[in-house]
Amino acid sequence: MMNEFSKALSVSSSALRAQATRLRHVAENISNADTPGYRRKTVPFRTTTEIDGPPGLVTTGRVHLDRSDLTAIYDPSHPMADETGHYQGSNVDLMIEIADAREAQRSYEANMKMFDQARQMSSSLLDLLRK
Amino acid sequence: MFTDLNVFQVAHAMAAHAGHRQALVSRNVANADTPGYTVRDIEPFASAFETDSGGFAAKGSRPGHFGQSSSLGGLWAEITPEAPADPNGNSVSVEEELFKAVEVKRQHDRAVAIYRSSLNILRTSLGRS
Numbered sequence: 001m002m003n004e005f006s007k008a009l010s011v012s013s014s015a016l017r018a019q020a021t022r023l024r025h026v027a028e029n030i031s032n033a034d035t036p037g038y039r040r041k042t043v044p045f046r047t048t049t050e051i052d053g054p055p056g057l058v059t060t061g062r063v064h065l066d067r068s069d070l071t072a073i074y075d076p077s078h079p080m081a082d083e084t085g086h087y088q089g090s091n092v093d094l095m096i097e098i099a100d101a102r103e104a105q106r107s108y109e110a111n112m113k114m115f116d117q118a119r120q121m122s123s124s125l126l127d128l129l130r131k
Numbered sequence: 132m133f134t135d136l137n138v139f140q141v142a143h144a145m146a147a148h149a150g151h152r153q154a155l156v157s158r159n160v161a162n163a164d165t166p167g168y169t170v171r172d173i174e175p176f177a178s179a180f181e182t183d184s185g186g187f188a189a190k191g192s193r194p195g196h197f198g199q200s201s202s203l204g205g206l207w208a209e210i211t212p213e214a215p216a217d218p219n220g221n222s223v224s225v226e227e228e229l230f231k232a233v234e235v236k237r238q239h240d241r242a243v244a245i246y247r248s249s250l251n252i253l254r255t256s257l258g259r260s
Binding site: 004005007008009011012014015018019022044045046047056057058103106107110111113114115117118120121124125127128 | 146147149150151153154156157158160161162163164165166168225228229232235236239240243246247250
């Protein structure tokens, strides 16, 4: 019984950690939106199975770099500009990053709610022991 | 009611069912953004209890008891509800899961309340307050 609750708590906290990692990479992407040659980072989510520890936890995999084309920005006075006057910016799309950040926040909140509920349920159970 | 303390066993099974379901709902919410994850659930307590007990016969509450039944032993059939999946193969709906979570909380509260009130009746009948 208590085991179920500790399972629920550990699953929720693993998801909180995963969403926080995702949010950190989104923040890195946004802060490097104007860095020349920067490729946006994405982080995949994965469910653990019986093979690697307790099943059902969420882990983040290796960071991937977005392989899409970098944007060419026209600025002949830029030190990195080529003979046509263009230089390579980043491939960060701010709208995608903000949508991603918002989704991560929503999921974080939902997991927080589940964590809190499991905690409340176990403490109400423990209250039975008190007179 | 108190000859074989059946009410405690049912309340215990109800709370255990809620705890188990809470773990599953937590897992579903946690994996709401994991590609390829399919949502999981267990059958509701009422139907598990009915198919299992067939009334208020005495039941064993732990493995090894005579006539031990699955709903009181903590084993419930896991089901995978039909749900439309996202393009990435994930079929979790956070709204649905939060709704289930509230249901689970109410069931658990109800079970604890029944247990506590039965305990109080038992205490009173023993002459303690």
